[in-house]
Amino acid sequence: MTSESAHRAIGVAVLGLGNVGSEVVRIIREQAEELEARVGAPLELRGVAVRRIGSDRGIPEELQTTDAESLVGRDDVDIVVEVIGGIELPRKLILSSLNSGKSVVTANKALLADHTGELAEAAEANSVDLYFEAAVAGAIPVIRPLTQSLAGDRVNKVAGIVNGTTNFILSAMDETGADYEETLAEAGRLGYAEADPTADVEGYDAAAKAAILASIAFHTRVTAADVYREGISTITSADLASAKALDCTIKLLSICERIVTPKGKERISARVYPALVPLSHPLASVNGAFNAVVVEAENAGRLMFYGQGAGGAPTASAVMGDLVMAARNKVHGGRGPRESKYAKLKVAPMGDILTRYYVNMEVADKEGVLSAVAAEFAKHGVSISVVRQEGAGAGARLVVVTHVATDAALSETVAALNELEFVTAVTSVLRLEGTEQ
Amino acid sequence: MTSESAHRAIGVAVLGLGNVGSEVVRIIREQAEELEARVGAPLELRGVAVRRIGSDRGIPEELQTTDAESLVGRDDVDIVVEVIGGIELPRKLILSSLNSGKSVVTANKALLADHTGELAEAAEANSVDLYFEAAVAGAIPVIRPLTQSLAGDRVNKVAGIVNGTTNFILSAMDETGADYEETLAEAGRLGYAEADPTADVEGYDAAAKAAILASIAFHTRVTAADVYREGISTITSADLASAKALDCTIKLLSICERIVTPKGKERISARVYPALVPLSHPLASVNGAFNAVVVEAENAGRLMFYGQGAGGAPTASAVMGDLVMAARNKVHGGRGPRESKYAKLKVAPMGDILTRYYVNMEVADKEGVLSAVAAEFAKHGVSISVVRQEGAGAGARLVVVTHVATDAALSETVAALNELEFVTAVTSVLRLEGTEQ
Structure with a gap:
């Protein structure tokens, strides 16, 4: 041999x-x-x-x-x-x-x-x-496909589940209905979470990976500080139940995206947050400690890579x-591809990013709540796709799913909702990925 | 720039x-x-x-x-x-x-x-x-991951849906219940099948791809002539209905596998045929003109690559x-990886390959049929996993799913079944992939 x-x-x-x-x-x-x-x-x-x-x-x-x-x-x-x-x-x-x-x-x-x-x-x-x-x-080949196989294409988006610990926790919460703290403890016992789980559950690990993916996908140097980041420690079993009622689940996503600003400038975005993902989306069925990365390129279309992300x-x-x-x-002789940073694209501020949102709020169980809430969304230019009323009396809730809006417009809407007499508190705001409207 | x-x-x-x-x-x-x-x-x-x-x-x-x-x-x-x-x-x-x-x-x-x-x-x-x-x-990166990303691992199996035409036809038959000829004609009208569809529907295209995949996965020169090949033109709507009743669908698979013969020799197998795939297997949900390739490697475990296979x-x-x-x-300067053919593994004959089988036969609606049929399987050392009786009277059928057996043992069983007085005809024999027993 x-x-x-x-x-x-x-x-x-x-x-x-x-x-x-x-x-x-x-x-x-x-x-x-x-x-x-x-x-x-x-x-x-x-x-x-x-x-x-x-x-x-x-x-x-x-x-x-x-x-x-x-x-x-x-x-x-x-x-x-x-x-x-x-x-x-x-x-x-x-x-x-x-x-x-x-x-x-x-x-x-x-x-x-x-x-x-x-x-x-x-x-x-x-x-x-x-x-x-x-x-x-x-184990999943992602760097090489992006730097070599797609070297002649134009990558528009990379969205992945790249942290096994958080995916294990969210999958388990979805399956058992248990709360975050309880599931984290279980993940620790099973060896899926470290003694100090901060880097995983607060999204630092996923943000580091997003920085690496964005750098190679967009030929631009992106560091962890450029990545907008939210972790999963505020996700509740109620959020997962509401997601399920909307035919969604919740996943911690690392998203790298090429965007065009309202003024026509080409920008990139790298961000990590827990998001609602429709059950029909390929990332929704990536469970437990598995990882998957979806790449959307101009000519290749949508590709998905799936496998074991750790161990x-x-x-x-x-x-x-x-x-x-x-x-x-x-x-x-010869060498692999070098760092490619010719594009030097700027990172867009989170406020400019367009996504859909899920807003969960405790409300007074009174007539006129829905119209007051809807008016507040409309005033800030955020269009509503679905409203669900859950519970009654002291436990009354409104769950709103919006069409795409900027993060800035949504933040202003949420601030205004919290001022409304009818709204006791906005308890969760999550983004919704994997749909276009 | x-x-x-x-x-x-x-x-x-x-x-x-x-x-x-x-x-x-x-x-x-x-x-x-x-x-x-x-x-x-x-x-x-x-x-x-x-x-x-x-x-x-x-x-x-x-x-x-x-x-x-x-x-x-x-x-x-x-x-x-x-x-x-x-x-x-x-x-x-x-x-x-x-x-x-x-x-x-x-x-x-x-x-x-x-x-x-x-x-x-x-x-x-x-x-x-x-x-x-x-x-x-x-568009799916498969060659580069196999030759480069997995260059330090040992690939044991590659199984893929790599022909869009046949996958479109089988998906449509599964969805509509229509028969093969009708669906092929529809695929032609929609541009998914060529005027002469032979290369696609008889598995020649998938076999060429299997030869390429086996060559690089096993560092051995494999040509199309080494690939066992069956097409999809004999698949009936009844087969798809029986598959559904078994929680399966039917896919044309290109399979490359490293095997060990009963005598302990390392061999490889490359084969193309329509097979029952359990709905829980990742390849089962690859529909229409999409392609997907599952790679199993010793250290990486199971990886899947998914995307548009043609166009x-x-x-x-x-x-x-x-x-x-x-x-x-x-x-x-430098060059990509060269052809790797150091392993020079031999290709095993199809008769040595172990898989599970689905056998569908028309039988006389009489007592004793099941025991006669079961005895024939046992005589040839083929163990039965599931038997379903379908229809009655002149339309009576037996559907048998076996545990793993060699292709040779199964062929002998089928020949013997066709000689049985109770058995009018064995109408379909398909393999079952994606389960181990």
Whole structure:
């Protein structure tokens, strides 16, 4: 099987031996022959940077080191795989790797969301690869289709479920009718939520991924700070019940969109929030810890990519694909696509974004409520699609679904509703995605 | 926008000006600035090979030529896009292009299914690219994910709906209850079936795509002749009704699978046939002219890719992605992945393949039928999962769904059933996919 490869071995350093790192190391060692046949040279593991060297780590102690800096500096290391997590340490190690002519594969979305520019420039200056397929949607190929397969098309929208923890929680709430806090606790017990779940449930993880997706979809540098973000911690079982009554479910979406402002300017938007999704939309049936990304392009139309968005082996699959491609480039010459940022599109403020809305409010159970509420929507130019009255007496509620309106107009409407005598409180405002009107 | 590109223009020749070719030409001309920014050099259309030059073709007559051979031989052509169709002419033109140092992008699945080896060797010998993302599943990125994103994983199965015509027909039959001939005629009227629909409805198109998918999934050269093939022309409305009663629908599937024989040998299988698919399976809801491909890999788990599998603009999107990648390689150096055929796995005969079966037979409405039929299955080692009795008297039927058995054992069972006094005729035998038992 190895007869065709006469090239010297490609040295690999792995930084981090957590869920993903240990799977990467396992695959490099177990699949050595197949990987050699694909690369055209053997992949040799030079070392693994760990916090603590131990005989229980599944690899020989002599391959472990706590000195990551020296490991990435070794002359016999050609490619560095970074799966430590965090920001400052991996940033330093990746920059130092790129600057010493090593290609880098990373799954670090938080780092990439803020520092892709700096890292891509270092890769460019040193003519090496920087690959990060695993940073978004785990095993699902998304980065490569966007940067390569759709390189001759014009992407108009990317909308995805790219955080497994929140999708698990929302799916479970939808199924069981349980409340958020209870379901979060259950997710923690089952290993789907971390001890500190903030990055997931408040949408920071999904926002980092949205920044990466928007950057490559629109050939524009977008960072996490450009992404509008809301989490799922305010979603109630009542919201899910109301969504169900409207033939919808609720999903945390990362949305990247090319838009044209009322003045005709081309802008982009990147945003993360829980939204009502009609049950007929392909994203509605993506449940549990699964991820999916829908891409709408001018010529390709609507594409969907679906699979496991997290977990050691699935994420390692994406890392290994990048590693094999980087190694092939080391053997055969050539490099993967560079950062593309020529378009330099501006990010639109959230107030300019057009979507539909779901507004849930507690109201007095009196005649004239509906007309007063409807008048307030009309006054702000927000057109109503559906109104549902729920409950009666002290528990009376109005659920309003609007046609598309700007976020600014909706915010003004909600502020005005809260001033109305008839309205006790506006309890939820969620956006509705996946329909056009 | 073009300030960063100092590279000379990349010359492009397009062979064919049908549905796909005219879209490719339109995009090259309309999106010139964006394409230049992505490639790093302008893409310049040197000429289009047509059968007949005309002022009604949407491009200046001076860009049209009937002499394809001279066009691909021009020194200022760097990349040739082949979208003529057919086999012998494009084969000659592609070989001559590759041998004169031009990269080639083709959507020609029939050609690739039989001649990838020869073409890949010419590309290799001349250090140029041969890309064919558009040959399978139109706009849906499938080739690139399999060859690059999953390059570090081990693909065990690829199962897809990759022919839009047959999927349109089967979806319509399922929805309307109409028969095959009637629905085919309707598909022809709506432009979903060609005047001679043989290549689609008899599974030749799906088999060519299966050969391409199996080759890249298993790093083994597989040609159309290696693919077991059955079409959909024998599917009746009664089959679809029986499938529905079993919570299934019927889809024409292209299946590529890595299998282990009873003797422990690793083999591969590539096959195309109409199969019952449980409604809960992701492929069951892929309707109309849409395509979808499910990939099962050892580490990635199950992935699904979904989108438009045919049509001018979607197919052109895939061609353009390849064209931009080939052009980037011309500008920046480097090449895409080469043909990978190191594994050289043998193709298993159809008789060795394990699947589940659906057998529909006309029977005498007498006592003892069921036990006689069940005995025949048992005698051949085929275990029964479900039996349904349908109709009565002269219209009495038995529908049997089996557990997994080899194709050989099932064929023997069916032959024996046809000899039984109680059995008037076995009217349909279909396989059942998407369940394990």
